[in-house]
Every structure is written in C-alpha cells, then in structure tokens.
Amino acid sequence: MTRTRSRRRFLAASGAALGTAALAAAAQALRATPELDRRVSRFLDAERDRWDYLNVPYQDGRILHDLVLALGAKRILEIGTSTGHSTIWLAWAAAKTGGVVTTIEIDRGRHARALANFERAGVAGYVDARLGDAHELVKTLPGPWDFVFQDADKEWYLQYFLDLDPKMAPGGCYTAHNVARPAARAVREFLARVRGDPRYDTRLAEGGSGAGISVSCRKPG
Numbered sequence: 001m002t003r004t005r006s007r008r009r010f011l012a013a014s015g016a017a018l019g020t021a022a023l024a025a026a027a028q029a030l031r032a033t034p035e036l037d038r039r040v041s042r043f044l045d046a047e048r049d050r051w052d053y054l055n056v057p058y059q060d061g062r063i064l065h066d067l068v069l070a071l072g073a074k075r076i077l078e079i080g081t082s083t084g085h086s087t088i089w090l091a092w093a094a095a096k097t098g099g100v101v102t103t104i105e106i107d108r109g110r111h112a113r114a115l116a117n118f119e120r121a122g123v124a125g126y127v128d129a130r131l132g133d134a135h136e137l138v139k140t141l142p143g144p145w146d147f148v149f150q151d152a153d154k155e156w157y158l159q160y161f162l163d164l165d166p167k168m169a170p171g172g173c174y175t176a177h178n179v180a181r182p183a184a185r186a187v188r189e190f191l192a193r194v195r196g197d198p199r200y201d202t203r204l205a206e207g208g209s210g211a212g213i214s215v216s217c218r219k220p221g
C-alpha cells in the first residue's frame with residue numbers, strides 16, 4: 001500500500017473522531033490527484049442512476065462541485081447527507097480547494113451508508129460526517145462557512161438560514177435545494193428572506209435538474 005493510500009485510510013477511519021480543523025489540515029496534505037479524480041469520477045458515473053434516498057440528481061451534484069471550485073471554498077457545510085451523493089460532489093471539490101465538508105444527517109442508517117460510500121468514492125478524508133439533529137448542530141458548529149448547502153427538512157429552511165447567516169464568511173455562498181416549486185411555506189419564506197437581504201446576491205443556478213438550487217452569496221465587506 002502506498003503512503004498516500006494508507007494515509008487516506010487513516011483519515012477515513014478517524015474522520016469522525018478528528019475535529020474539523022484537524023481534518024482540514026490532514027486533508028490539505030492529501031489534495032486531489034489524477035488518481036483521485038479518476039476514482040471519484042468512476043464512482044459517480046457508475047452510481048449515477050442508483051441513488052434512491054432522496055439524493056440530488058447528478059446534474060445538481062455537478063453544479064455544487066463547480067460552485068465550490070469557482071469560489072475556492074474550503075469550509076463547507078451540508079445539511080442533509082442522506083447516503084452521500086451531494087457530499088461526494090462537494091468533497092471532490094474540497095479535495096481540489098484544500099477544504100473539508102462537514103455534513104449532518106439525523107438518520108443512523110443513511111449516515112452509515114454515506115460513510116461506506118465516502119470510502120468507496122475515495123473522498124472519506126475530506127468529510128467530517130456528523131450523525132445528529134441539524135436543528136441543534138448548526139447552532140453549535142462554530143463556522144465560519146465559505147459554502148453551505150441545505151437539503152434537509154424543508155420546514156426548517158428559514159430557521160437554518162437565520163442560524164447560519166452570522167457564520168457566513170464574507171464572499172461565502174449559501175445554497176439551498178428544491179426551491180423551484182416550493183411546497184413548504186418555510187422554503188418560500190427562506191427565499192423571500194434571502195432575496196430581500198441587501199447583504200446577499202441571490203440567483204438560481206442554471207443548468208440543473210429543474211429541482212432548483214438557490215445561490216445566495218454574501219457581499220464581501
């Protein structure tokens with residue numbers, strides 16, 4: 001086994017135990033390689049039509065990946081891991097920016113399946129996967145965040161934003177899934193809130209699945 005590979009294994013095994021800062025420092029040493037690119041890309045292509053736990057479609061995962069790269073975001077938070085599809089796209093981008101994805105899932109079975117998927121995809125060293133209730137965890141995780149992706153309980157969309165807004169880094173972007181045809185009132189209230197906030201530029205990401213990803217970027221300064 002190569003040194004890099006054994007290091008990736010170590011990080012994967014200890015990711016949950018390490019704090020995010022320690023994981024970030026360790027992930028920095030890994031950085032993306034052509035080997036990792038091939039491995040993640042092969043995994044995502046092979047699994048493309050197999051995700052069945054409310055996971056984002058492939059196109060939306062690619063949008064998240066591209067946004068993180070374009071921003072150079074390092075401190076990334078995801079609310080709603082499920083079995084890890086969007087996390088893998090985010091973590092692949094984090095591998096290139098030198099960042100780490102903290103992701104939260106409340107369901108033990110999905111969390112366990114996500115951990116296995118991170119291993120299979122080769123990105124476990126870039127993920128700090130938390131099992132718990134995001135309602136509580138988003139309040140206690142310190143931030144700051146360069147990039148947030150919210151994709152959990154729609155009834156909490158506004159509250160997640162209110163809790164995380166003070167922790168957004170200048171220039172950081174807050175993204176939310178399933179905003180194109182919002183059934184939940186809190187999603188509509190969330191959209192109205194970010195669109196009306198002069199500190200943020202809000203737009204809808206183009207070229208996705210049609211589910212709709214809002215992108216609200218905090219103006220620098």
Ligand SMILES: C[S@@+](CC[C@H](N)C(=O)[O-])C[C@H]1O[C@@H](n2cnc3c(N)ncnc32)[C@H](O)[C@@H]1O
Nearest residue numbers: 054055056080082085086105106133134152153
């Ligand atoms: C739409 S799925 C996430 C899909 C995932 N982003 C992906 O693309 O693979 C929403 C997930 O949020 C989780 N969830 C719902 N309420 C939650 C809460 N309060 N805290 C943490 N996770 C929650 C659900 O269990 C579910 O797995």
